Amino acid sequence: MQWRGRRSSRNIERRGRSGGGRAVGGIGGIGAILVLLIGWYFGVDVSPLLNGGGQGGSQQIDTSAIDADDPEMEQFVAAVLGLTEDVWAQTFDQQVGQPYQPPVLVLFDGITQSACGTADAATGPFYCPAEDxxxxxxxxxxxLAQRLGAGGDFAQAYVIAHEVAHHVQNELGILGQVNRLRAQVSQADSNALSVRTELQADCYAGIWARGAQAAFGVLERGDLQEAMNAAAAIGDDTLQGNAGGVVRPDSFTHGTSAQRQRWLARGFDSGLLTDCDTFSAPQL
Known part of the structure; x- marks a missing residue:
C-alpha cells in the first residue's frame, strides 16, 4: 500500500496506559487473541489466562511488540484514517447529499477508557457510537499477522476501514435503528442482525478501498488479497474452528469467512452504498 507521503489525519488521539477492565457495547470488536474466542463464543471467563493468573501454569500472552509508541505505525494509522476521511467525504457528497463528519481514532497503549467501557488488548479494535x-x-x-495469519499493511488498513465503516453506519442512522431492534428480539435474531451489520461494514470497507484506489492510486499488487485474507481470518466459522470448539452458526455475530470476503468484494466492485444493503439481502 502506498501510504507514505499521504495526508495525515488530525483526528488521532494518543493515550498512554490507564487502569480499567473491559470494553462493552462497542461495535465491531474482533478479539485480540484466539484464547479470547473461547470465552467470547462459549461464555467462559478467560481473563485469568490473559493476566497470567490461571491454573496449571498458564502463560501470559505478549501482544506488546507493536504498540502505540511505534512512530511509523502511528504515521500509518494517521495516513489510512486521512484516506478514509477523503474518500467518505466524496462518497457522502455524491451519494448521500450531506457532509461527512469523521470520527476520532484513539490510538492507545495497553488499556484506556471509552464511553462504551474499558478498552484493552483483549477487546480488539472497536467503534464506540456513544462518542464517535x-x-x-x-x-x-x-x-492479525502472527496468530490469525493475515499480515500486510493493507490487511491493517482493512481493519481500520471496517471500524470507520461502523461510524459511517452511525452517520447514516443505521446503527441506531439496528440497536433499537436488537433490544426487542431474541438472542438468535439479535445475533443475525449483528451479522448483517458487520457484513455491511465489510462492504463499506470495500467501497473505501475502491475510492482510495480511484482517487489516489494507493493499492499495490497483492493489497486486495491481503484484505481478503484478513476478512477470511476473522470469519465466525474460522475463529470458532481455530478455537477448537464446535462451529455454531446460531452464535455467529460477524458472518462466515466466505460471507465477509463476498461483501468486501461487493463493495469494492460496486462502490455504491445502495449495493451494500445487507438488511434487505435474501442471502448473505
Whole structure:
C-alpha cells in the first residue's frame, strides 16, 4: 500500500496506559487473541489466562511488540484514517447529499477508557457510537499477522476501514435503528442482525478501498488479497474452528469467512452504498 507521503489525519488521539477492565457495547470488536474466542463464543471467563493468573501454569500472552509508541505505525494509522476521511467525504457528497463528519481514532497503549467501557488488548479494535470514536491498540496488528495469519499493511488498513465503516453506519442512522431492534428480539435474531451489520461494514470497507484506489492510486499488487485474507481470518466459522470448539452458526455475530470476503468484494466492485444493503439481502 502506498501510504507514505499521504495526508495525515488530525483526528488521532494518543493515550498512554490507564487502569480499567473491559470494553462493552462497542461495535465491531474482533478479539485480540484466539484464547479470547473461547470465552467470547462459549461464555467462559478467560481473563485469568490473559493476566497470567490461571491454573496449571498458564502463560501470559505478549501482544506488546507493536504498540502505540511505534512512530511509523502511528504515521500509518494517521495516513489510512486521512484516506478514509477523503474518500467518505466524496462518497457522502455524491451519494448521500450531506457532509461527512469523521470520527476520532484513539490510538492507545495497553488499556484506556471509552464511553462504551474499558478498552484493552483483549477487546480488539472497536467503534464506540456513544462518542464517535474508534479505539485501536496496534498490538492487534501483530495478532492479525502472527496468530490469525493475515499480515500486510493493507490487511491493517482493512481493519481500520471496517471500524470507520461502523461510524459511517452511525452517520447514516443505521446503527441506531439496528440497536433499537436488537433490544426487542431474541438472542438468535439479535445475533443475525449483528451479522448483517458487520457484513455491511465489510462492504463499506470495500467501497473505501475502491475510492482510495480511484482517487489516489494507493493499492499495490497483492493489497486486495491481503484484505481478503484478513476478512477470511476473522470469519465466525474460522475463529470458532481455530478455537477448537464446535462451529455454531446460531452464535455467529460477524458472518462466515466466505460471507465477509463476498461483501468486501461487493463493495469494492460496486462502490455504491445502495449495493451494500445487507438488511434487505435474501442471502448473505
Amino acid at each position: 470514536r474508534i479505539f485501536l491498540d496496534t498490538a492487534f496488528f501483530r495478532t
